[in-house]
Amino acid sequence: MSTTSNPVSLNQIRIVMVNTTLPANIGAALRAMKTMGLQHLVLVNPKTFPHPDIDALAAGASDLIAQIKVVDTLEQAIADCHLVFGTSARSRTIPWPLLDVRPAAQEIIQASQKQQNIAVLFGREDRGLTNEELALANYHLTIPVNPDYGVLNVAQAIQVVCYELRMAALTDLPAIQSETMPLVQNQSMQWDEPLVTQHQMQQFYPHLEQTLIDIDFLDEKNPRLLPLRLRRLFGRIQLDRMEYHLLRGVFTRVQALAKGTWHPPKQKNTHGEQSDV
Structure with a gap:
């Protein structure tokens, strides 16, 4: 297993877990995050917290437990964020800008290089995020799983997303020193005002x-x-x-x-x- 220095661009990214039922999933998520260099976890109204299973499954990532932020609503979890990605399956009532996890990770890292706060949302174990919660996101993120068996545990999904974020952060993406705004034809221009939260x-x-x-x-x-x-x-x-x-x-x-x-x-x-x- 290879290691390298931790990219600072990952510090702008938070993982948000909504109404998590099993404490073990929180612990496993922390382990997945620390392995890939992420450290900010926000829990929205978890069913059980704190719990011994979190410490047990964190296994070496227990230092991140003290940094967990617990809030009552999703709106509170993303209030200071400039960009929000909601994890989603492809079939929804209304189409939304949807990216596979790899290009989404590249967008996230480029935004983090501009010192934007980014949140990646993960829903409940049994039904994910509601349409109302997904409507709070700028983009939807999906993992291109086997169409015949597209079942991922929430902690496994977090591991996949964190891995792609790390790979994007380690890739030689062009560092952006000032605000830029994406244009329709994959161009960008200098921007003189900060984006709203x-x-x-x-x-x-x-x-x-x-x-x-x-x-x-x-x-x-x-x-x-x-x-x-x-x-x-x-x-x-x-x-x-x-x-x-x-x-x-x-x-x-x-x-x-x-x-x-x-x-x-x-x-x-x-x-x-x-x-x-």
Whole structure:
């Protein structure tokens, strides 16, 4: 088994386990993470924690147990993240940007080189992540397993993902010194504003949806898939801070116009006097 120095780009990545039932899976996940050089594990409302099975299965990775962060909701787990990947099978109610684990790992490492915080989400042992939880991700990540037997234990899936992350980190990917934004034709450009976090986007989406309700574009009682598709759209774009505030300002203006509460500012004439014209 070969070893090498641990890539610093892995420090920006956290593994998030949602509603884990078996403590042994948490311990096995820690062992898988440490083997590949990752150290940040967040547990969302685990069924049992702490537990002796975690210590037993961690086997040499017990130092990571003290670093585990436990939160009540997935939103809390990813609040300061700029990029979120949700592990998923291919069949879902609504198509979402989906990457196999290897190209996904390359995207994650490139983002980590720009000092972005990245989360990779893993769901429950019996049913994975819900559609609502997957909607919080920018991209879905899938492992190309045997189609006749696509069964992976959650700790095994974490091992595969962590391995691919390590391999991508050890590959000579071009280090990115400043913010870049991906373009349609696999190009990139320099970017002058930081990307917004998931916490900010969780304020953005309700504002957008309420605006559409206010202008009678969205039926609050029967929204269908429109809110989910809008989340997919903006999650794929990854807004920067300026774009975020610009759009929130537009939403506020549209809401005021719809309610009849906005009036154009009075203009000053050549004599410095205010005019309604």
